[in-house]
Amino acid sequence: MGMPFELNTIIVTKGREKRVGENLFVLEKEGYRLYPIDIPIDVRKTIESDPCGTGVIQKIEWQNNSTWLTYQLISLNSTN
Amino acid sequence: MGMPFELNTIIVTKGREKRVGENLFVLEKEGYRLYPIDIPIDVRKTIESDPCGTGVIQKIEWQNNSTWLTYQLISLNSTN
Amino acid sequence: MGMPFELNTIIVTKGREKRVGENLFVLEKEGYRLYPIDIPIDVRKTIESDPCGTGVIQKIEWQNNSTWLTYQLISLNSTN
Amino acid sequence: MGMPFELNTIIVTKGREKRVGENLFVLEKEGYRLYPIDIPIDVRKTIESDPCGTGVIQKIEWQNNSTWLTYQLISLNSTN
Numbered sequence: 535m536g537m538p539f540e541l542n543t544i545i546v547t548k549g550r551e552k553r554v555g556e557n558l559f560v561l562e563k564e565g566y567r568l569y570p571i572d573i574p575i576d577v578r579k580t581i582e583s584d585p586c587g588t589g590v591i592q593k594i595e596w597q598n599n600s601t602w603l604t605y606q607l608i609s610l611n612s613t614n
Numbered sequence: 615m616g617m618p619f620e621l622n623t624i625i626v627t628k629g630r631e632k633r634v635g636e637n638l639f640v641l642e643k644e645g646y647r648l649y650p651i652d653i654p655i656d657v658r659k660t661i662e663s664d665p666c667g668t669g670v671i672q673k674i675e676w677q678n679n680s681t682w683l684t685y686q687l688i689s690l691n692s693t694n
Numbered sequence: 695m696g697m698p699f700e701l702n703t704i705i706v707t708k709g710r711e712k713r714v715g716e717n718l719f720v721l722e723k724e725g726y727r728l729y730p731i732d733i734p735i736d737v738r739k740t741i742e743s744d745p746c747g748t749g750v751i752q753k754i755e756w757q758n759n760s761t762w763l764t765y766q767l768i769s770l771n772s773t774n
Numbered sequence: 775m776g777m778p779f780e781l782n783t784i785i786v787t788k789g790r791e792k793r794v795g796e797n798l799f800v801l802e803k804e805g806y807r808l809y810p811i812d813i814p815i816d817v818r819k820t821i822e823s824d825p826c827g828t829g830v831i832q833k834i835e836w837q838n839n840s841t842w843l844t845y846q847l848i849s850l851n852s853t854n
Contacts (some may be wrong), residue, residue, distance in 0.1 A: 541698075541699060571617060618778065731836055
């Protein structure tokens, strides 16, 4: 009866993001997940890794037990 | 800092739904709203009116401070 | 990293509610669950059963991977 | 009909926290707010200030249009 959800506060890409514009990416995540939208949040490659940058989610879609995020990368951490 | 949203348990159409398929409708609602997805919920024309039917939300989209619902009407209450 | 919770729109008691006042009950549910608060919702004994009444949740507590609801039964369906 | 909520990802104390144990604090926030529970999150004095430490929310209560957080401060940032 209940609808399972997951509250997320950072974007973990696992390298699966698809570039769809200048600094714009789409990422599919399994299950229904709630993220802060329109607010800068950390973007990481894996849960354990350091943030690789900061993104702002512009669109969230829930369908077929998946969540699609469209986010803009607004800053990138230098890696060395 | 926080992100406002609204928890909703029924679909209130206010007659603004757009038919996009056999029994499939799209409805835009103001603000970010969370609804149960994949579960039968009441569909009403106004908050005060009796349910006009039962729908199942198949897709929820958040963007630009609006929520788009795609729902299938699975039953219709007879009105007389 | 994410925090699982469940969106619920009705109270399913499974007969485990504890009376703590005139029409006031406390119910513990497993896991973190989000319910509409301050709004009349259906109260059922099991998921499949007909509503046994209408309740208004006055307080929700999350702790130790459990949810405690305090709700007032505002109407009771007659059973015969 | 809907229930207004706010998604929060950090604790902003505004200096209103009450110490209730060794490193344990209770904080009342206005309105119904959703926070990650059981997960380390930033604790700040104001929205604009740097994090003053890291806390883990152990309990969230929603009642009377307020949210009460019980959180443990697990680390404190040095301020000089």
